[in-house]
Amino acid sequence: MTSALLQVTDLQTRFHTPEGIVHAVNGISFHINEGETVAIVGESGCGKSVSMMSLLKLIPTPPGEISSGTAIYRGTDLLQKSEREMEDIRGKDIAMIFQDPMTSLNPVLTLGRQLTESMREHLGFTKEQAEERAVQMLEQVGIPDARRRINEYPHQFSGGMRQRVMIAMALSCAPSLLIADEPTTALDVTIQAQIVELVARIRESLHMAIIWITHDLGVVAGMADRVIVMYAGFIVEEADVNDLYDSPGHPYTLALLAALPRIDRRRDHHLKSIAGSPPNLLVAPHGCPFAPRCEFVIEKCRQENPPLIQIEKNHSSACWVDVKTGAPR
Amino acid sequence: MSDSNTLVEVKNLKKHFPVTRGIILQRKVGVVRAVDGISFSIQRGETLGMVGESGCGKTTAGRTMLGLYPATDGSVIIDGDDILHARGKDQLKIRRKAQIIFQDPYASLNPRWTVNSIVSEPMRVHKLFATEKERSERAKDLLGMVGLSPHLLNRFPHEFSGGQRQRIGIARALASDPLFIVCDEPISALDVSIQAQVVNLLEKLQDQLSLTYLFVAHDLSMVRHICDRVAVMYLGVIVEIAEQNELYENPLHPYTQALLSAVPVPDPRKERARKRTILVGDVPSPINPPSGCRFHPRCPVAIEKCKDIVPEWREVSPQHWVACHLVN
Amino acid sequence: MNNQTPTLSELADDLITPPLTLWQLGWLRFRRHKMALFGGVILILLFIFAFGGAFLYTEKYANFNDTSQRLLAPSAEHPFGTDSIGRDILARTIYGGQISLFIGLVSVIIETILGIIIGALAGYYGGVIDAILMRITEAMLNIPTIFLLIVMAKFFGGNVPEIEIAGRVFSGSVIVIIVIIGATSWMYLARIVRAEFLSLKENEFILAARATGTSNSQIIFYHILPNTVAPIIVSSTLSVANAILAEAYISFLGLGVMPPTATWGNMLESSAKYLDSAPWLWFFPGMLILLTVLSINFIGDGMRDALDPRSRTI
Numbered sequence: 001m002t003s004a005l006l007q008v009t010d011l012q013t014r015f016h017t018p019e020g021i022v023h024a025v026n027g028i029s030f031h032i033n034e035g036e037t038v039a040i041v042g043e044s045g046c047g048k049s050v051s052m053m054s055l056l057k058l059i060p061t062p063p064g065e066i067s068s069g070t071a072i073y074r075g076t077d078l079l080q081k082s083e084r085e086m087e088d089i090r091g092k093d094i095a096m097i098f099q100d101p102m103t104s105l106n107p108v109l110t111l112g113r114q115l116t117e118s119m120r121e122h123l124g125f126t127k128e129q130a131e132e133r134a135v136q137m138l139e140q141v142g143i144p145d146a147r148r149r150i151n152e153y154p155h156q157f158s159g160g161m162r163q164r165v166m167i168a169m170a171l172s173c174a175p176s177l178l179i180a181d182e183p184t185t186a187l188d189v190t191i192q193a194q195i196v197e198l199v200a201r202i203r204e205s206l207h208m209a210i211i212w213i214t215h216d217l218g219v220v221a222g223m224a225d226r227v228i229v230m231y232a233g234f235i236v237e238e239a240d241v242n243d244l245y246d247s248p249g250h251p252y253t254l255a256l257l258a259a260l261p262r263i264d265r266r267r268d269h270h271l272k273s274i275a276g277s278p279p280n281l282l283v284a285p286h287g288c289p290f291a292p293r294c295e296f297v298i299e300k301c302r303q304e305n306p307p308l309i310q311i312e313k314n315h316s317s318a319c320w321v322d323v324k325t326g327a328p329r
Numbered sequence: 330m331s332d333s334n335t336l337v338e339v340k341n342l343k344k345h346f347p348v349t350r351g352i353i354l355q356r357k358v359g360v361v362r363a364v365d366g367i368s369f370s371i372q373r374g375e376t377l378g379m380v381g382e383s384g385c386g387k388t389t390a391g392r393t394m395l396g397l398y399p400a401t402d403g404s405v406i407i408d409g410d411d412i413l414h415a416r417g418k419d420q421l422k423i424r425r426k427a428q429i430i431f432q433d434p435y436a437s438l439n440p441r442w443t444v445n446s447i448v449s450e451p452m453r454v455h456k457l458f459a460t461e462k463e464r465s466e467r468a469k470d471l472l473g474m475v476g477l478s479p480h481l482l483n484r485f486p487h488e489f490s491g492g493q494r495q496r497i498g499i500a501r502a503l504a505s506d507p508l509f510i511v512c513d514e515p516i517s518a519l520d521v522s523i524q525a526q527v528v529n530l531l532e533k534l535q536d537q538l539s540l541t542y543l544f545v546a547h548d549l550s551m552v553r554h555i556c557d558r559v560a561v562m563y564l565g566v567i568v569e570i571a572e573q574n575e576l577y578e579n580p581l582h583p584y585t586q587a588l589l590s591a592v593p594v595p596d597p598r599k600e601r602a603r604k605r606t607i608l609v610g611d612v613p614s615p616i617n618p619p620s621g622c623r624f625h626p627r628c629p630v631a632i633e634k635c636k637d638i639v640p641e642w643r644e645v646s647p648q649h650w651v652a653c654h655l656v657n
Numbered sequence: 658m659n660n661q662t663p664t665l666s667e668l669a670d671d672l673i674t675p676p677l678t679l680w681q682l683g684w685l686r687f688r689r690h691k692m693a694l695f696g697g698v699i700l701i702l703l704f705i706f707a708f709g710g711a712f713l714y715t716e717k718y719a720n721f722n723d724t725s726q727r728l729l730a731p732s733a734e735h736p737f738g739t740d741s742i743g744r745d746i747l748a749r750t751i752y753g754g755q756i757s758l759f760i761g762l763v764s765v766i767i768e769t770i771l772g773i774i775i776g777a778l779a780g781y782y783g784g785v786i787d788a789i790l791m792r793i794t795e796a797m798l799n800i801p802t803i804f805l806l807i808v809m810a811k812f813f814g815g816n817v818p819e820i821e822i823a824g825r826v827f828s829g830s831v832i833v834i835i836v837i838i839g840a841t842s843w844m845y846l847a848r849i850v851r852a853e854f855l856s857l858k859e860n861e862f863i864l865a866a867r868a869t870g871t872s873n874s875q876i877i878f879y880h881i882l883p884n885t886v887a888p889i890i891v892s893s894t895l896s897v898a899n900a901i902l903a904e905a906y907i908s909f910l911g912l913g914v915m916p917p918t919a920t921w922g923n924m925l926e927s928s929a930k931y932l933d934s935a936p937w938l939w940f941f942p943g944m945l946i947l948l949t950v951l952s953i954n955f956i957g958d959g960m961r962d963a964l965d966p967r968s969r970t971i
Contacts, residue, residue, distance in 0.1 A: 018689075043520040158611040188382035188547065190608045193591035197607055215521060218550075218593030222600040241597045259525035261554035263592045264599065266574055270532065271554065273525035277490050293522075397864050424870040437861035441883040451869040498865070505869065 004031035005209050011069035013054045016062055020282045024050045026233040037210040039224035047233040048213045052179050057086050092122040095170035099182040104166055105154040112150035115169055122173045137168040141198055160191035177209045196223060229253050232279050232289035235308055239315040249317030251296045296321040298328055336541045337371040337509055342403035344393040359616050363389040365565035376542040378556030380549055384612055386565040391511040391545045395427055408508055425455050428502035432514035434494035438486040444497055445482045451505035471500040492523035509541045528555055549592045553577050561585045564615055564623040571649040581651045584624045686963040693959020696952035703949055707754030719748035720917045728935045738937040750941050753919035760835055761901040767839025769893050772846030780854025781877055798844045809837045810912040830915045838900050846892050853885040887964030891957055898953040905946055921946050
């Protein structure tokens with residue numbers, strides 16, 4: 001893909017801790033096109049958030065270290081940029097929203113102040129222009145009575161409302177890429193539905209690319225175009241959303257889907273659980289990281305980590321076994 | 330309503346938390362009506378699900394039922410005895426029959442205690458077995474039952490992962506041979522691949538030991554999987570109770586309908602084709618709950634009557650109870 | 658599929674950490690604090706000095722005055738010099754050190770017991786009990802400690818009979834000083850313990866214990882108290898330094914331990930008239946107080962980090 005908005009190659013991030021080196025992200029490559037929505041799915045500690053933070057150089061170094069990789073965004077490598085240059089890109093070209101809207105907002109500043117700050121800095125707006133735009137943004141994300149509420153403080157808003165404010169803030173400079181890190185995990189389902197609907201609507205109108213980090217395969221099914229599944233710092237599968245759910249190509253994806261209860265189905269079976277726990281990231285990876293928990297495991301899996309290979313059109317999986325037949329590839 | 334098959338009978342349970350100001354002379358400036366008069370019963374061997382959004386009072390209800398918070402009003406009969414009004418030895422006897430499993434696997438185990446002390450505490454309190462050695466033996470058996478190796482008996486909680494800790498919490502709950510266990514969001518802090526392990530374990534133990542569960546959760550898909558009947562709470566009251574297939578396939582209360590429609594399904598084609606009822610606004614404060622039907626400010630189909638008159642709690646079809654003016 | 662027995666692969670066995678107790682973890686972290694380790698070494702040397710030194714000099718020698726040997730500068734015979742009535746300062750700092758360290762340790766034991774009882778009752782039961790106990794605590798805190806110390810020392814001190822322990826005679830004022838220091842310093846600890854109890858009692862493992870029917874006293878002593886050990890140890894360690902300083906204050910004001918029993922504090926007091934003419938009179942006891950207080954503070958800081966219950970890493 002030459003037209004990719006962002007092309008990440010061989011990204012590797014580690015943390016140096018007193019207990020040893022944490023292998024958080026182990027050489028991942030992926031791309032995202034203009035206007036596309038990609039979901040990155042995985043359990044806690046799989047490296048999904050760390051890899052995105054690495055792209056924006058938000059990893060504290062030390063203890064963190066981006067030990068290799070490139071991230072070409074519109075022709076230049078983000079990882080080679082200085083902190084000063086990154087400040088211009090963050091918020092303006094690439095915006096990020098986080099799981100906890102409470103800690104992402106400064107409690108002692110009014111919303112108006114926080115919303116207008118980046119617009120005045122990045123877009124050179126005057127105070128009045130920025131305020132006018134902030135009110136528009138808040139109205140767009142569905143905050144009633146925005147002109148009055150712009151003078152209120154974060155604690156005067158509910159969790160769902162704060163997440164809307166965060167989205168308004170992220171969108172204020174019309175970024176071409178929005179990275180959403182578990183934005184609905186802390187919210188109730190009815191509020192989650194509101195936020196998902198809001199993001200889908202805004203995506204249409206702004207033609208913005210979205211990377212949506214989540215562990216919820218249900219939310220992914222509703223909004224992603226393409227899905228990347230991560231496990232223990234590796235990408236184990238990548239596919240268009242329908243292909244992933246119709247014919248998962250990696251045993252981990254398969255097991256994850258089988259472990260989920262379905263609200264639209266009667267109870268007829270035990271959930272298929274995945275034995276064991278995710279691997280300790282302090283141990284340098286050797287072989288396939290999923291091998292100890294995998295039901296398709298063959299001898300080769302313990303020796304050599306499978307690369308991400310294309311198994312169908314737009315569908316890659318990192319597995320030595322064809323999960324449909326159970327035979328080695 | 331009560332018969333020998335009923336294990337737990339909750340009548341008009343209320344828990345109000347006072348909101349106070351002042352230091353020495355505390356003034357009561359309001360009440361949080363966390364649980365405001367709920368009644369239901371649970372049959373022996375049954376799993377009753379209790380669902381609702383955060384702040385609806387489901388967790389408070391579960392804890393108040395076991396007397397962990399002093400109840401404001403109401404009674405809870407477990408196996409024929411009222412747990413809330415018993416004192417001393419009598420209360421201890423009832424406590425043995427009812428246990429609880431918590432949400433946070435990090436906060437629910439004492440970090441200074443070994444697994445052995447944690448699991449055998451209920452046996453010590455209820456004076457089961459004569460010696461520490463016998464209790465340790467029993468603790469080993471319990472660890473085996475929850476899928477942990479008995480040689481981990483002398484380890485400390487911080488050495489275990491979240492899922493393993495949750496198993497230890499389950500072993501502790503089983504130690505006094507209870508009949509009834511309140512599962513207070515036991516899986517919501519765990520990763521998806523671990524959730525299924527714990528749910529399967531709970532189901533297996535229920536079969537083996539004929540346990541009765543109250544399963545408090547906000548994950549409606551998991552509740553459908555594990556529960557026989559489901560109660561839906563909103564702002565301190567139960568708005569609907571029904572057998573699980575009936576509730577999920579024929580929800581009658583507008584809140585239940587909205588809640589179910591908001592749950593995403595891991596199937597892209599179905600998920601995109603689904604019609605959603607998206608509720609407006611947030612859950613109101615339980616300090617001053619709305620008049621009439623508490624759901625009326627957010628209800629997409631509310632009528633004039635809903636603002637003033639509290640809807641009657643009635644059985645619209647066998648075992649299907651609902652509180653809504655619009656249901657015939 | 659029902660009633661499946663767990664197969665070996667279902668046993669969630671593999672532990673993610675090596676088997677370390679919290680104390681071992683704490684020690685691993687403490688070791689990394691260079692200043693704390695340094696403080697520990699200094700403190701051990703001070704103890705060896707104060708208690709080992711007793712084998713070199715007898716107590717009688719420490720209290721022996723020879724007016725012909727008044728105010729001698731340090732020399733081979735008197736390494737730390739002699740005081741205004743000709744006593745050997747080295748021997749007196751050794752025996753004075755025993756008393757100062759003894760006062761520091763024992764008054765902190767009293768302080769800790771009072772602080773734990775008051776803080777635990779207030780934090781666990783809350784409500785009226787909490788309100789009353791905390792108002793008393795605040796009232797005590799609002800009176801300057803030094804003022805309390807002086808008033809109580811004046812009131813209870815004076816003519817206290819001498820006491821004999823293990824063949825040695827002490828001024829009874831030692832006991833009075835210990836009790837006074839203990840009784841005027843528990844407030845901060847009580848507040849710390851109360852705060853710990855307030856947050857710990859909301860933990861789910863306390864609810865689990867209550868659901869089982871565990872009694873309040875069991876919950877306080879077996880569940881909550883062991884979890885507050887870390888902040889109590891840190892606070893008490895730092896209090897030892899404060900107690901030694903407090904003894905020095907009141908002894909310096911002439912209200913503390915009565916002669917002939919030496920303490921570092923009352924040695925300073927008797928040097929006040931010779932600040933310029935005989936600096937060795939105040940230099941050695943002053944230096945010892947400084948070293949003790951500093952090393953204890955370093956250790957306290959190291960322990961604060963090492964025993965932090967929120968930190969799970971090595």
